[in-house]
Structures are given as structure tokens and as C-alpha cells.
Amino acid sequence: MAGHSDFEPKNPVLKWIERRLPIFNFMHGSFVSYPVPRNLNYWWTFGAILSVMLVAQIITGIVLVMHYTPTSAEAFNSVEHIMRDVNFGWLLRYLHANGGSMFFLAVYIHIFRGLYYGSYKEPREILWILGVIIFVLMMATAFMGYVLPWGQMSFWAATVITNLFSAIPLVGKSVTLFLWGGYSVDQPTLQRFFALHYLLPFMIVGVVILHVWALHHVGQGNPMGIEVKSDRDTIPFTPYATVKDNFALVCFMILFAWFVFYIPNYMGHPDNYIPANPLQTPPHIVPEWYFLPFYAILRAIPNKLMGVLALFGSIGVLAFLPWLDTSKVRSARFRPLYKQFFWVLLVVCIGLGYLGSKPAEGAYVIVARILTAYYFFHFLVILPALGYFETPRLLPTSISEPMLPRKGSASVGIGARSPDRRG
Amino acid sequence: MATSKTVGTEPTRRDFLYIATATVGAVGAAAVAWPLINQMNPDASVLALSTTDVDLAPITEGQIVTVKWRGKPVFIFRRTKKEIEAARATPMGDLKDPQPDEARVKNGKDQWLVLIGICTHLGCVPLGHEGQYNGWFCPCHGSVYDTSGRIRQGPAPTNLEVPPYEFVSDTSIKIG
Numbered sequence: 351m352a353g354h355s356d357f358e359p360k361n362p363v364l365k366w367i368e369r370r371l372p373i374f375n376f377m378h379g380s381f382v383s384y385p386v387p388r389n390l391n392y393w394w395t396f397g398a399i400l401s402v403m404l405v406a407q408i409i410t411g412i413v414l415v416m417h418y419t420p421t422s423a424e425a426f427n428s429v430e431h432i433m434r435d436v437n438f439g440w441l442l443r444y445l446h447a448n449g450g451s452m453f454f455l456a457v458y459i460h461i462f463r464g465l466y467y468g469s470y471k472e473p474r475e476i477l478w479i480l481g482v483i484i485f486v487l488m489m490a491t492a493f494m495g496y497v498l499p500w501g502q503m504s505f506w507a508a509t510v511i512t513n514l515f516s517a518i519p520l521v522g523k524s525v526t527l528f529l530w531g532g533y534s535v536d537q538p539t540l541q542r543f544f545a546l547h548y549l550l551p552f553m554i555v556g557v558v559i560l561h562v563w564a565l566h567h568v569g570q571g572n573p574m575g576i577e578v579k580s581d582r583d584t585i586p587f588t589p590y591a592t593v594k595d596n597f598a599l600v601c602f603m604i605l606f607a608w609f610v611f612y613i614p615n616y617m618g619h620p621d622n623y624i625p626a627n628p629l630q631t632p633p634h635i636v637p638e639w640y641f642l643p644f645y646a647i648l649r650a651i652p653n654k655l656m657g658v659l660a661l662f663g664s665i666g667v668l669a670f671l672p673w674l675d676t677s678k679v680r681s682a683r684f685r686p687l688y689k690q691f692f693w694v695l696l697v698v699c700i701g702l703g704y705l706g707s708k709p710a711e712g713a714y715v716i717v718a719r720i721l722t723a724y725y726f727f728h729f730l731v732i733l734p735a736l737g738y739f740e741t742p743r744l745l746p747t748s749i750s751e752p753m754l755p756r757k758g759s760a761s762v763g764i765g766a767r768s769p770d771r772r773g
Numbered sequence: 774m775a776t777s778k779t780v781g782t783e784p785t786r787r788d789f790l791y792i793a794t795a796t797v798g799a800v801g802a803a804a805v806a807w808p809l810i811n812q813m814n815p816d817a818s819v820l821a822l823s824t825t826d827v828d829l830a831p832i833t834e835g836q837i838v839t840v841k842w843r844g845k846p847v848f849i850f851r852r853t854k855k856e857i858e859a860a861r862a863t864p865m866g867d868l869k870d871p872q873p874d875e876a877r878v879k880n881g882k883d884q885w886l887v888l889i890g891i892c893t894h895l896g897c898v899p900l901g902h903e904g905q906y907n908g909w910f911c912p913c914h915g916s917v918y919d920t921s922g923r924i925r926q927g928p929a930p931t932n933l934e935v936p937p938y939e940f941v942s943d944t945s946i947k948i949g
Binding site for chain 1: 813814815816819839841843844845846890891894895896897898899911912913914915927928929930
């Protein structure tokens with residue numbers, strides 16, 4: 351990582367360690383003296399929020415495992431046991447279940463931040479792709495976690511999602527048998543999902559380390575989308591970014607706490623408090639809210655294989671974004687047309703989410719088809735074409751130029767500052 | 774592997790050793806990986822539970838009964854004359870997965886339709902006596918099946934599957 355540190359510990363014990371493993375200098379260079387662009391706004395605090403949420407999910411998850419039983423006969427009861435008998439069990443489970451939703455809320459903000467400010471562009475392609483990989487791992491983890499309480503929604507979510515693989519030509523059926531470990535979702539399925547639900551978060555930690563490494567290597571992007579050119583453009587991570595991240599984190603935690611303590615089941619489905627029944631599908635099955643846009647895409651397409659391909663394609667297309675967006679300008683702040691298409695895309699994604707929660711019939715299907723088509727049109731046609739047709743606004747010469755008084759000029763009035771100025 | 778001393782593109786003994794070592798390593802890794810992967814396939818105890826016997830006597834005409842076979846629902850539908858005729862009158866051209874009704878029941882047992890009760894789209898259990906064709910309707914994604922369990926509308930690609938079964942006597946069947 352960018353080691354801008356010549357930190358040397360004073361304490362003799364730390365000194366002794368440092369000579370053998372230069373970890374303190376490394377941490378100091380990465381999280382204290384590490385230079386960040388001086389114009390980062392609050393949308394840049396979600397990386398830190400996500401790191402905290404990941405650790406929180408792992409900790410609450412580990413303690414829940416101390417009370418949970420991964421068998422089809424006992425799973426549902428053991429979750430109720432956690433809710434009723436275990437000391438603070440209700441709190442731990444609600445933290446973990448709502449924490450998943452909060453994690454996705456933060457990651458969606460983080461992703462759309464990246465889309466708005468062109469965070470995926472050269473030289474941050476690998477950083478972006480690692481992010482897409484984390485997102486896919488998160489989805490797999492969340493899905494398998496949702497299966498563990500073994501309620502009706504758990505069971506039928508597991509059935510529908512594993513059946514997506516049956517759409518693969520020729521080997522589809524063998525693949526689903528392999529995933530289930532039987533002829534239907536049953537005990538072997540639950541037990542392996544439990545094992546993988548415990549494993550995947552640690553794989554996410556691994557990819558997050560690569561993500562942060564790549565970030566610190568190429569340096570943070572910023573709302574202007576221009577590279578850091580001199581020391582005047584940056585401020586040290588601590589205290590400036592640390593304080594900002596912490597303030598944003600506290601605000602985020604207030605929202606999180608509101609869900610946990612006031613509406614802990616708001617994101618859940620009542621059907622999941624009915625034990626799994628393999629002989630009866632609930633009349634209206636929907637995934638958790640964070641999967642709804644993808645679910646709408648799946649259902650919008652009347653062909654099974656094509657629907658499944660569109661579902662995976664809608665996520666996969668993100669990995670190709672650095673090459674689909676042909677504009678040299680990163681930030682939407684200087685791209686008048688892209689800015690509008692960005693907001694349209696956001697509305698389309700929210701619209702798909704709404705349609706995913708509705709039954710697949712009548713006008714809902716037609717609108718879902720139009721929005722699905724637009725989603726792909728945005729990435730595959732609008733973005734590549736826009737780079738050629740759009741005239742970007744004039745970029746400032748440096749990050750500090752609109753923010754700081756120029757060297758040599760006697761005084762600069764407030765009016766000379768950019769209205770975009772942020773600390 | 775070509776060093777400055779190697780002339781031309783002639784592979785060296787060292788190249789051969791590298792490739793041979795990597796190959797043996799890859800074969801070894803695959804041999805170790807196979808048990809780790811194959812353990813996820815259905816195990817012996819799951820495979821052993823392969824048949825279910827059903828007594829048909831209590832099932833009245835027009836009734837659909839659901840039994841469990843290999844962990845999944847199986848529909849046993851004792852069809853009325855009208856329902857059989859509706860299934861047989863359907864022209865093949867109207868079907869997405871064309872199959873005559875005769876091929877979906879046992880010869881001479883036209884009344885008894887036995888189906889795996891799993892929507893061929895994404896695995897939900899369809900609801901009986903529902904939908905436009907009075908067969909089944911899948912609440913998950915809207916697939917509609919007729920009185921022969923054939924797909925008529927919606928995203929499911931194929932007809933409801935007929936499990937392997939045989940009549941043990943006139944009033945009982947063995948599924949599996």
C-alpha cells in the first residue's frame with residue numbers, strides 16, 4: 351500500500367516488534383498519514399460503514415452459531431429458542447437479520463456512488479471488479495443465511511434459487527441434485543448451506559483486503575473525478591477522514607438501531623414464522639428486499655433459461671462497466687447527459703424492486719419487461735454511445751484549485767470558491 | 774524458460790521436467806478434489822428411500838391427493854370423464870411441450886394421473902383445480918397446467934413430470 355509514513359514507535363517493546371515486523375509503520379501509513387483527496391463528501395464514508403457492518407455480522411453470526419442447530423427437525427425450534435430463552439438472543443438475532451439488510455443498503459449506496467462519480471474508470475478497474483466479486487459473495491451469503499431459520503420462506507427461497515441452476519442445458523438436473531444432496535431441498539441442503547454461510551464471510555474479508563489494497567495503491571477517487579496532483583490536493587486520513595467516517599457511522603447506526611429496536615420484523619415475511627413444509631408453497635413468495643430488482647428481471651422474461659441468464663447478466667454486466675463507459679471524464683458532475691441517465695437508472699432499479707415485490711401478472715409483467723430492457727440498454731447502449739456524443743464541462747486544473755486560495759494572490763473572496771466545496 | 778544460453782526455441786530438459794511436474798501435480802489435485810466434491814451428491818441413505826406405496830381406494834373421483842416421494846410432493850389425481858376428455862381433445866399444436874394424454878397415464882388406467890408436484894420452472898408446488906385449464910396453477914411465477922399436467926401458459930418449459938410407478942393391484946401403486 352502507499353506507504354507515506356516514516357513512523358517509528360517510541361516504546362521499546364513496539365520498537366523491538368517493529369524491527370522484526372514493520373506492522374506499526376504499515377498501519378500508520380495506511381490509516382493515519384495515508385493521504386486522501388481533500389474534497390471527499392459523505393458518499394465516501396460508506397466504505398468504512400461497510401467494513402464495520404462486515405465485522406458486526408461476523409461477530410453476531412459467530413455467537414448465534416453457539417445456539418443454533420442446523421438440522422431440518424431442529425433448526426426452526428432452535429431459532430425460536432434463541433428468541434425466547436437465550437440471554438439477549440432476541441437482540442443478537444435481530445442485529446444479525448437486520449444487519450444483513452443494512453449491509454445491502456450501504457453496499458447499494460456505495461455502488462451507486464461509484465456509478466455517479468465514475469469510480470470504476472482507469473486505473474481503478476481491478477478495484478471495481480473486486481467490488482463486484484464482493485457483491486456476488488454477499489448475495490450468496492445472504493441467500494444461504496436466509497435459508498437457515500428453516501421457515502416457509504427459507505425453504506421455498508432455497509428451492510427456487512437452487513432451481514435456477516436447473517435451467518443449464520444438459521447438466522442442469524445433475525447440478526441441482528448435487529447442490530441439494532438429495533432429490534429436494536432437505537437436511538443435507540440445510541447443513542451444507544450452514545457450512546458455507548459460515549465460510550463465505552471470511553472469503554469476503556479476504557476479497558475486502560484486496561479491495562482496500564487496490565484502493566490504497568491507486569488512491570481514492572473523489573467527487574471531481576480528477577487525480578491528485580500535489581500535496582495541496584490531499585489531507586491525512588487521520589484525523590480528517592477518520593472523524594468524518596465515524597460521524598457517518600454513528601448516523602448509520604441510529605438508523606440500524608431504529609430497525610432493530612422498533613421494527614425488527616419490517617424487512618421479514620410473516621410466512622417465515624411457519625415451519626418449512628415441502629408439500630405446500632406459500633401463495634406469494636418473494637425474496638428479501640435487496641434481491642427484488644433481480645427477481646423482477648428473472649420473472650420478466652417468459653423463457654426459463656433466458657430469464658436465468660438475464661438475472662446473472664444483470665449483475666455480470668457491472669464487471670464490464672470500465673470498458674462499457676467510453677467517456678474519459680469520471681465524475682457525473684462534469685457530464686451533463688450522463689448525470690440525467692444516472693438518475694433514470696436509479697429510478698428504473700427502484701421500479702424493478704417494486705415490481706419484484708408484486709405478483710407476476712398483468713401490467714406488472716409488461717412494465718417489468720420495459721424496465722428490464724432499459725436496464726440493459728443503459729449499460730450496453732447508452733453508456734458506450736454517450737462517450738462519443740456528450741460534451742463534458744470544463745474540468746478544474748486540480749482538486750485544490752477551486753477550494754484553496756491560490757499561492758501568491760493576496761486575498762480571495764468567498765465568491766471565488768466553488769459551491770461544491772466540501773471538507 | 775528460455776535463458777539467454779538456449780539457442781532458438783528448442784525445449785530444454787528443464788522445460789520437460791516443469792511440464793511433467795505440473796501435470797502430475799494437477800492429476801493429484803484432481804484426485805484429491807473428487808472425494809471433496811462428490812460428497813455433496815445424494816448419499817446412500819437418501820438413495821435408499823426410493824419407493825413409496827400408495828393405497829388408491831380412499832381417493833374419490835375428481836380428488837387430487839398429495840403424497841411424499843423422495844422428499845417431494847407427488848400428485849395423484851383421479852380424473853372425471855370430463856377432465857380426461859378435455860385433456861384428450863386438446864390439439865397437439867396448442868401445447869408447448871407436445872405429449873398426448875395417453876402417454877402420461879398407464880394403459881387402461883386413464884382415470885389415474887400421477888405427477889411429480891413440482892413446477893418445472895423453479896420448483897414450487899402448483900395448486901390443484903386452479904388456472905384457466907382446470908389443472909394446476911403455480912403461484913410463484915404463474916405457470917398454468919391442464920388436466921393432464923401439461924404446460925399451457927407461463928414460464929415453465931416442460932410438462933409436470935410423471936414419476937416411475939406401477940400398479941401393484943387395482944387399488945394401489947408403488948412410486949419409484
